[in-house]
Amino acid sequence: MSFLKKVCTLTAAVSAAAMLSAGAVSAKNFKIAVGDSAGSPQEATGKFFVEALEAKSNGEHTATLFLNGQLGSEQDTVNEAAIGTLDMSLLAINNVTPFSPTVGVFTLPYVILSLEDAETLTQGPIGQELTENTLRDAGVRIIAWTYTGFRRLTNSKKPVEAVADLQDLVIRVPKNEIMIETYKAWGINPTPMAWSETFTGLQTKVVDGQDNPYMTINAMKFYEVQDHVTNLRYIFSIEPLIVSEAVFQNLSEEDQQIILEAGKEATLKSAQFLRDSEAAIKEELVAKGMKIVDPENGEAEFIQLATEAVWPKFYDSIGGVEKLNAVLSAIGRDPVQ
Numbered sequence: 184m185s186f187l188k189k190v191c192t193l194t195a196a197v198s199a200a201a202m203l204s205a206g207a208v209s210a211k212n213f214k215i216a217v218g219d220s221a222g223s224p225q226e227a228t229g230k231f232f233v234e235a236l237e238a239k240s241n242g243e244h245t246a247t248l249f250l251n252g253q254l255g256s257e258q259d260t261v262n263e264a265a266i267g268t269l270d271m272s273l274l275a276i277n278n279v280t281p282f283s284p285t286v287g288v289f290t291l292p293y294v295i296l297s298l299e300d301a302e303t304l305t306q307g308p309i310g311q312e313l314t315e316n317t318l319r320d321a322g323v324r325i326i327a328w329t330y331t332g333f334r335r336l337t338n339s340k341k342p343v344e345a346v347a348d349l350q351d352l353v354i355r356v357p358k359n360e361i362m363i364e365t366y367k368a369w370g371i372n373p374t375p376m377a378w379s380e381t382f383t384g385l386q387t388k389v390v391d392g393q394d395n396p397y398m399t400i401n402a403m404k405f406y407e408v409q410d411h412v413t414n415l416r417y418i419f420s421i422e423p424l425i426v427s428e429a430v431f432q433n434l435s436e437e438d439q440q441i442i443l444e445a446g447k448e449a450t451l452k453s454a455q456f457l458r459d460s461e462a463a464i465k466e467e468l469v470a471k472g473m474k475i476v477d478p479e480n481g482e483a484e485f486i487q488l489a490t491e492a493v494w495p496k497f498y499d500s501i502g503g504v505e506k507l508n509a510v511l512s513a514i515g516r517d518p519v520q
Contacts, residue, residue: 213246213270215424216254216263218278218378223402224456225273225422226250228329231452232424235445244438246271252379258282258358265322267429273329275378276421277359283320284500286313288510291497292365292489295419300514301330302454305421309513322428326446329422330457331396337409337473338392339385344413344479346370346488355381355393361497365417368492369485385409396420397464398457406471414477417489424449494519 215232219225229248237245254260254269257278263269265282280287288294288309295301304310305328314325336343338352346369356362356373366373374390384390385408393405394415400406424446431439469475478485498504508518 210243211245213244213426213430214254215246215248216252216257216260216269216272216274217248217250218252218257218272218274219399220251220402224329224331224396224398224453226402227456228327228422228424228449228453229273231449231456232327232445235448236441239441239445240438244441248273256377256379261321261323261425264425264427264430267427269427270430271326271424271426272323273424274422275357276423277357277362279317279321279323279423279425280359280361282323283313283317285316285320285502285506287361287497288501288506289313289421290359290361290418291501291507292361292417292493293486294507294510295421295514296416298330298332298419298454298457301328301419301421303514304510306450307513309510317425318428323425324428324431325423326426326442327424327449327453329424329450329453331398331420331422332457332461333414333416334394334396334418334420335400336392336394336413336415337400337405338411339388339409340391340411342411342413342474342476344476346484352391353389355384355390361493362418364493364496365489368488382408394418397461397468400473401464401468406468406473410472410474412468412473412475414475415485416482417485 215229217225217229226248233246255263257274258281260269260272260274261279261282264272276286277290280290289304295304318324340352341348343349349369349371354366354371354373355376356366357378358375363373363375376384376390381393382403385393385405392409426442431442434442494507498507501507504519511518
């Protein structure tokens with residue numbers, strides 16, 4: 184564990200102990216930081232959670248969503264939740280990975296190949312183990328999962344159907360080593376950029392493109408500054424709702440259970456929201472002028488380069504090749520030899 188993680192975890196533990204000594208809180212309006220904007224799957228999951236929280240607590244508890252990174256960058260909100268100064272955050276899994284590297288198994292390219300894979304992994308033993316690891320490493324507890332869809336490549340210059348088409352493009356990526364290494368495997372050096380700076384970066388041509396699911400592309404209005412979409416499926420975007428463990432431990436056992444049950448309900452509704460909405464959103468993007476193409480040869484070159492180069496580099500950080508094999512086994516895939 185890095186020094187930063189140790190400090191965050193220790194501080195969270197101290198905060199939790201101090202808050203516990205003061206006794207459990209009564210009625211509360213939780214603050215939830217949300218990285219994305221209105222209309223996004225993150226907002227939808229947040230709303231599902233709030234509705235379930237209010238219903239299950241008979242109106243005693245509620246929560247307020249703060250969209251568009253109003254409460255700070257996604258990685259900043261992990262730190263703030265760890266030390267107990269923020270109640271909850273909804274953020275991309277790649278922004279949790281720096282604090283708890285084992286969750287990086289969900290962002291290895293071409294591991295998750297469907298929504299059903301994502302549901303199996305997050306709602307089963309693998310998801311529970313990663314929740315425990317995140318609690319241990321970062322002092323935050325995952326209580327719900329948002330399913331946002333595959334990260335599709337967009338750019339403002341040209342159709343991208345092959346790896347060779349990428350070579351003269353400047354692509355924004357999150358500050359996530361797995362995603363950076365994936366683009367390097369495809370022959371380019373991507374530009375790490377904070378989420379809050381991405382639209383402006385695309386608008387001013389500092390970067391030519393980025394990748395995100397259809398739902399996010401639409402919610403963030405990237406169609407205003409991007410013309411082309413490539414139907415990549417290298418990462419299925421999973422976005423957890425985390426709660427500060429200090430805050431969680433200051434609740435009564437009954438209220439803790441309400442939080443967990445509300446999270447489970449929000450998770451199930453998030454999956455249905457994606458099923459119900461994604462196809463229509465894709466059609467909307469086409470109507471707004473975006474041109475969508477499929478990678479040639481079923482994405483074979485992208486898959487081969489990414490899996491052969493990237494997977495082995497991160498075996499240690501995710502808990503060993505056996506951890507990846509456990510994930511692959513859970514979704515009916517062959518193990519790494």
